[in-house]
Amino acid sequence: MTWARRLAWLWLxxxxxxxxxxxxxxxxxxxxxxDLAHIAAAPGSTRHWLGTDAQxxxxxxxxxxxxxxxVLLTLPAAALAALLGSLAGSIAGFWGNRLRVPLPYWxxxxxxxxxxxxxxxxxxxxxxxxxxALAIIMQRRIRWRWPAFRLPLDTILLxxxxxxxxxxxxxxxxxxxxxxxxxxxLIALLALLAWPEIARLVRAQMQRVxxxxxIEATQVAGISSSRxxxxxxxxxxxxxxxxxxxxxxxxxxxLETTLSFLGVxxxxxxxxWGRMLAGARLNPSSYPSAIxxxxxxxxxxxxxxxxxxxxxxxxxxxxNIKQLKTx
Amino acid sequence: MAKQxxxxxxxxxxxxWLLASLVFVLSHLGPxxxxxxxxxxxxxxxxxxxxxxxxxxxATRRAVQRRLGLDQPVFYVSWQSATxxxxxxxxxxxxxxxxHSWLLRTVHGDWGTSLSSREPVTTQLWQAVVYTFPLxxxxxxxxxxxxxxxxxxxxxxxxxxxxxxxxxxxxxxLPLFAIALALLLLLANPEVVAWFPPxxxxxxxxxxxxxxxxxxxxxxxxxxxxxxxxxxxxxxVTLQLAGALRNELAQPYTATAYAKGLSQPQVIRRHxxxxxxxxxxxxxxxxxxxxxxxxxxVEVVFALPGMGRLLVQAATTRDYxxxxxxxxxxxTARLLALLLADALYKWADPRIR
Numbered sequence: 001m002t003w004a005r006r007l008a009w010l011w012l013x014x015x016x017x018x019x020x021x022x023x024x025x026x027x028x029x030x031x032x033x034x035d036l037a038h039i040a041a042a043p044g045s046t047r048h049w050l051g052t053d054a055q056x057x058x059x060x061x062x063x064x065x066x067x068x069x070x071v072l073l074t075l076p077a078a079a080l081a082a083l084l085g086s087l088a089g090s091i092a093g094f095w096g097n098r099l100r101v102p103l104p105y106w107x108x109x110x111x112x113x114x115x116x117x118x119x120x121x122x123x124x125x126x127x128x129x130x131x132x133a134l135a136i137i138m139q140r141r142i143r144w145r146w147p148a149f150r151l152p153l154d155t156i157l158l159x160x161x162x163x164x165x166x167x168x169x170x171x172x173x174x175x176x177x178x179x180x181x182x183x184x185x186l187i188a189l190l191a192l193l194a195w196p197e198i199a200r201l202v203r204a205q206m207q208r209v210x211x212x213x214x215i216e217a218t219q220v221a222g223i224s225s226s227r228x229x230x231x232x233x234x235x236x237x238x239x240x241x242x243x244x245x246x247x248x249x250x251x252x253x254x255l256e257t258t259l260s261f262l263g264v265x266x267x268x269x270x271x272x273w274g275r276m277l278a279g280a281r282l283n284p285s286s287y288p289s290a291i292x293x294x295x296x297x298x299x300x301x302x303x304x305x306x307x308x309x310x311x312x313x314x315x316x317x318x319x320n321i322k323q324l325k326t327x
Numbered sequence: 328m329a330k331q332x333x334x335x336x337x338x339x340x341x342x343x344w345l346l347a348s349l350v351f352v353l354s355h356l357g358p359x360x361x362x363x364x365x366x367x368x369x370x371x372x373x374x375x376x377x378x379x380x381x382x383x384x385x386a387t388r389r390a391v392q393r394r395l396g397l398d399q400p401v402f403y404v405s406w407q408s409a410t411x412x413x414x415x416x417x418x419x420x421x422x423x424x425x426x427h428s429w430l431l432r433t434v435h436g437d438w439g440t441s442l443s444s445r446e447p448v449t450t451q452l453w454q455a456v457v458y459t460f461p462l463x464x465x466x467x468x469x470x471x472x473x474x475x476x477x478x479x480x481x482x483x484x485x486x487x488x489x490x491x492x493x494x495x496x497x498x499x500x501l502p503l504f505a506i507a508l509a510l511l512l513l514l515a516n517p518e519v520v521a522w523f524p525p526x527x528x529x530x531x532x533x534x535x536x537x538x539x540x541x542x543x544x545x546x547x548x549x550x551x552x553x554x555x556x557x558x559x560x561x562x563x564v565t566l567q568l569a570g571a572l573r574n575e576l577a578q579p580y581t582a583t584a585y586a587k588g589l590s591q592p593q594v595i596r597r598h599x600x601x602x603x604x605x606x607x608x609x610x611x612x613x614x615x616x617x618x619x620x621x622x623x624x625v626e627v628v629f630a631l632p633g634m635g636r637l638l639v640q641a642a643t644t645r646d647y648x649x650x651x652x653x654x655x656x657x658x659t660a661r662l663l664a665l666l667l668a669d670a671l672y673k674w675a676d677p678r679i680r
Contacts, residue, residue: 118415118417120416120417159338162335162338162339162342163338163341163345163346164342166338166339166340166341166342166343166345166346166658166661167343167346167616167654167657167658167661168616168617168619168620168657168661169620170620170621170623170624171623171653171657172350172654174638174639174650175350175354175638175650175651175653175654176349176350176353177642178354178641178642178645178647178650179353179354179645250500253502254501254502255502257502257504257505258502258503258504258624261504261508261624262504262623262624262627262639262642262643263639263643264639264642264643274504277504277505277508280508280512281508281511281628290508290512294505294508294509297501297502297505298500298501298505301500301501301502302497302500304500305496305497305499305500
């Protein structure tokens with residue numbers, strides 16, 4: 001680990017610690033309450049250590065609480081996106097379009113959809129489920145071969161990635177959040193927009209891993225394909241997350257700050273770096289107070305990029321293995 | 328290949344339609360509806376239009392809803408929530424609903440009227456595109472030229488290569504609005520250096536002052552926005568192209584070219600670059616929509632009266648017809664980018680023809 005990576009990890013640790021502990025810190029002022037006696041105070045002149053902005057709000061408190069907002073929004077969103085993306089990408093990369101699903105399982109899916117959408121007539125769904133259970137028992141016990149239909153997982157994944165990418169995500173977020181949105185809703189929306197990138201990378205890696213000799217060996221050993229996917233292929237297919245997760249986190253931080261800068265999304269009372277920078281846009285004479293959020297934003301994204309650049313040897317591990325195999 | 332591209336076009340078109348529909352339906356289901364945007368509030372000075380009692384206000388609201396067609400159901404089906412006597416169920420509304428009529432009108436080219444300005448959406452978008460389109464095209468051209476030059480220089484491995492690489496990666500870490508804001512606060516700020524105007528475009532039109540002065544004023548106002556847009560997309564394009572060039576320079580045919588006695592610039596320009604350009608053409612399909620989305624930010628920062636600012640204003644004032652129109656228009660820009668990249672691909676790679 002180089003010193004740059006150590007420094008980056010240290011900085012990110014500090015950011016997360018501050019974000020989680022800020023409500024318990026003994027700050028002299030709270031973020032939203034303006035101190036009308038000291039408007040646009042210079043740093044260090046009063047008890048406001050970093051001064052106040054044009055509304056008389058304490059810059060330090062705003063900065064720390066904004067860090068909390070950013071971390072609490074983007075970290076869960078990135079985690080959710082990583083989970084969704086690696087699941088979808090690894091499944092599509094492992095089975096491709098080749099998975100054939102027997103008829104009874106389609107019936108189960110139909111019954112589940114029926115119940116989930118609460119379509120009229122619960123009796124039909126129940127009958128379908130019973131029928132499917134009977135069919136599965138027949139298949140297991142007396143080896144009855146039901147017709148199987150292809151499930152084009154890969155096409156479905158690529159199609160949904162194309163659909164989500166049809167409109168730039170900034171525009172999409174702006175359009176959808178115009179109605180006002182809760183924090184949970186925003187996290188879900190950010191995750192929805194961030195998973196395709198991760199899914200694409202994991203899918204490509206899974207396609208590379210799937211043809212490696214050890215997978216073939218495991219297949220020969222008679223292990224079921226779902227177990228093979230979970231225990232043997234998935235750990236290797238998640239390799240791109242090392243790079244993709246920090247980068248998608250950085251992209252989400254950029255997106256979130258852009259949203260709050262534009263004044264879209266969460267209500268204006270929620271402190272955020274973007275909102276502080278928007279204040280500097282409206283009031284150019286108070287530009288020094290824009291420097292702090294800008295510095296935090298830059299350092300955090302650069303730190304994320306630093307931990308995303310991985311050593312050459314790891315990056316080329318699988319390429320080398322593949323070349324060994326083909327040569 | 329042609330079939331694949333056609334398939335991708337169809338998918339993208341379907342995606343645009345789906346996302347526009349999603350925005351439409353969500354905006355009509357939310358707590359704040361079109362009628363609320365139009366209703367006069369207590370702040371309005373026109374007292375004649377401000378109804379006094381609650382009943383009068385409700386009547387006006389209903390009249391506005393009927394005029395806009397908002398009294399119809401939003402979608403073909405809706406979920407009736409459970410009551411004391413019966414559980415929830417799906418209700419089928421049939422064809423007379425807001426979504427259906429919106430779809431029919433949109434297909435016929437009528438994109439509705441803006442709620443806040445009460446002008447047709449197409450007119451408003453068109454007026455704004457006049458400012459945005461030159462900005463995007465100029466930025467695109469300059470980005471490509473600069474990226475090409477930089478990548479060529481970088482591939483030759485000069486002494487400043489690591490420095491440049493670091494600078495570009497650092498630049499890539501910055502969100503567009505931070506770049507734009509930094510430029511604004513440094514170069515268009517009376518307290519630091521006021522070389523460029525921070526706002527002011529769009530107060531005159533070409534018909535007022537003539538085309539010459541208008542164009543020069545446009546160029547003057549558009550420099551900083553264009554530069555910030557360019558800086559935000561330049562690293563990705565340059566790093567990608569330089570990487571591809573380095574890959575190509577490691578190929579055996581490069582050694583052959585050197586062995587023939589060609590100089591390094593000749594090898595790069597005539598042999599490696601042509602092959603390295605192919606992946607960049609694919610990147611172009613993303614670049615154009617990214618630039619268009621970037622105008623949402625730079626036009627707000629530099630107060631340009633273009634499409635980006637129009638859409639952000641539409642979002643903050645909840646002007647849905649305008650928003651949906653924007654989604655459709657930018658989606659169309661992506662379709663065009665796909666077609667353009669396809670044509671360029673065929674031109675650049677004879678194997679596809």
